[in-house]
Amino acid sequence: MKSSHKSRRTFLRGLGVTVALPWMESIQSFAATGTNDGAPRRIGFVFMGNGVNVDHWGGKQTEAGLELAKTLSPLESIKDRLTIVSGLSNQTTHRTAEGHYGKMNVLSGLVVKRTTTDVEVGTSVDQLAAQTVGKRTEIPSLVLGTEGSGGGTEAGYATLYSSHISWSSPTTPAPKEVYPRLAFDRLFNSGEHNRRNRGILDSVLEEAKSLQLQLSKHDQHKLNEYLTSVRELEQRVEQAEKRSKVDTNGAGWQPTVTTPNIPRPDATIPRSVEEHMRLMFDIMVLAFQMDKTRVATFMLNNDLSSMDYGFLDGVRGHSHGLSHHGRNPENKAMYQKMNEFNVRMWGEALQKMADTNEGEQSLLDNSMIVLLSSLMDGNAHDSKQLPVVLAGRGGGTIAGGRVLDFSQEENKQLCRLHLSLLDRMGVTQEKFGDAETRLKGLS
Incomplete structure (x- = not known):
């Protein structure tokens, strides 16, 4: 170590890698209730940037059942397991946030700090769930995306706000994986790699001891946060190793998928947007099927994204540009195709979950997967209400096949939904973000 600055930077990078590494492939998992009597519940959030075409979003309740609007039509086969939640709002952004980045708090509900040199939002709902539920699986949570950090302030x-909705602490975004192979390898790692990673962890801890006297109070606080994560990881590895030695003799719930059902992806990012999205969805579904994790977040694209949708027939332009259609019919039609494509990709993943039998219910029945954006009307940057669709029945606690409209309620914070979902994951909070009450009518 030639200088304290270099030591600190080396340590944080090394530790960041170590904390993100998976545990042994052979570890067995247990159900969300702490027993292995039945299939666990899973929770996931799928984000699409730049809002939706409001003319074709949502659905309505009819005598014949749920009728889906055009954008959600790719979900027809599983509409009995959908809950369209309308009227919910991101109220913390109404008066202070401009444009896009200031509204990227859909999973935390706390005010986004306006600064170009530092970041602060709030611990997101997925990571709060992972703090509890993640102790029962090899991987606390899976955070995926198709685009890295990009764009200016x-x-x-x-810039960081554009590319992250998952935050492990108010000032730390959860690392997002955009390479399919690296995401896949995180689920399946060899014993040799695990032994190597254990060695890295030991060396990082040793280096941390020598750093503590050289750091400022601010850096010591940061270091302590990382060390807490390492200690938690060590404890969970020890617990998982003990659980792996327990012989259930075939009794109780076991994952229906025990080996990878997709090939290991190539090392590069696919040039095809469709292939990239589908691969990441496949990895997310596989992680749920094998009970590698019960918490996942996937950003289909960043907010203010420049993702090119020119591969769609008749579409010319990128995500953000198409969202500002100016109500021009031709531009709106292209924006609509982009919206429908995103929903179709999500729908394919949901169908795979619906086709995965976990005994009395399917994987989708045992899950709660939310599709949402930080804007409603992308053309107007509107966050006074948000596009939200909940898929899955939460282990039988959510009715499905309905539209729930909260637009006339006084308290219509999106975080009320998050509180309700946390309850169903066994994570009870008096309040979360800007909400103190649960949504009524889900069950």
Whole structure:
């Protein structure tokens, strides 16, 4: 170590890698209730940037059942397991946030700090769930995306907000994996790699001891946060190793998928947007099927994204540009195709979950997967209400096949939904984000 600055940077990078590494492939998992009597519940959030075409979003309740609007039509086969939640709002953004980045708090519900040099949002709902539920699986949570960090600052907000909705602490975004192979390898790692990673962990801890006296109070606080994560990881590895030695003799719930049902992806990012999205969805579904994790977040694209949708017939342009259609019919038609494509990709993953039998119910029945955006009307940057669709029955606690409209309620914070979902994952909070009450009518 030639300098304290270099030591600190080396340590944090090394530790960041170590914390993100998976545990042994042979570890057995247990159900969300702490027993292995039945299939566990899973929770997931799928984000699409730049809002939706409001003319074709949502659905309505009819005597014949749920009728889906055009954008959601790819979900027809599983509409009995959908809950369209309308009227919910991101109220913390109404008066202070401009543009896009200041509204990227859909999973935390706390005000986004306006600064180009530092970041602060709030611990997101997925990571709060992972703090509890993640102790029972090899991987606490899976955070995926198709685009890395990019773009400049916007309206005084840091670039980082564009590419992250999952935050492990108010000031730390959860690492997002955009390479399919690296995401896949995180689920399946060899014993040799695990032994190597254990060695890395030991060396990082040893280096941490020598650093503590050299750091400022601020850096010591940061270091302690990382060390807490390492200690938790060590404890969970020890617990998982003990559980792996328990012989259930075939009794109780076991994952229906025990080996990878997709090939290991290539090392590069696919040039095809469709292939990339489908691969990441496949990895997310596989992680749920094998009970590698019970918490997942997937950003189909960043907010203010420049993802090119020109591969769709008749579409010319990128995601953000198409969202600002100016109500021009031709531009709106292209924006609509982009929306439908995103929903179709999500629908394919949901269908795979619906086709995965876990005994009395399917994987989708045992899950709660939310599709949402940080804007409703992308053309107007509107966050006064948000596009939200909940798929799955939460282990039988959610009715499905309905539209729930909260637009006339006084308290219509999106975080009320998050509180309700946390309850169903066994994570009870008096309040979360800007909400103190649960949504009524889900069950």
